[in-house]
Amino acid sequence: MSEKVDPDLVTTGPYRKVRHPIYSGIILAMMGTAVAVSWYWLVAVALLGTYFVYSAVMEDRYMVRLFPTRYPGYKRSTKMLVPFVF
Secondary structure (H helix, E strand, O other), X not given: OOOOOOOOOOOOXXXXXXXXXXXXXXXXXXXXXXXXXXXXXXXXXXXXXXXXXXXXXHHHHHHHHHOOOOHHHHHHHOEOOOOOOO
């Protein structure tokens, strides 16, 4: 995660439904690869997925500190990784 001098909270595009769309995309790609290559790769997907969920939680905490008035409302109106689910 990089820091900008004058950050802005992006809530458009894929961020409209999911707070961490990059993590979602990586997890989805890893799941597809595991299904295509070998179901045993799902163990690696689970481990890396756990890491991404942890990273997303840490980023959420950071964003609450960075945008104390706007981020809590944005967080309530979106899901972390999967639209309409989680």
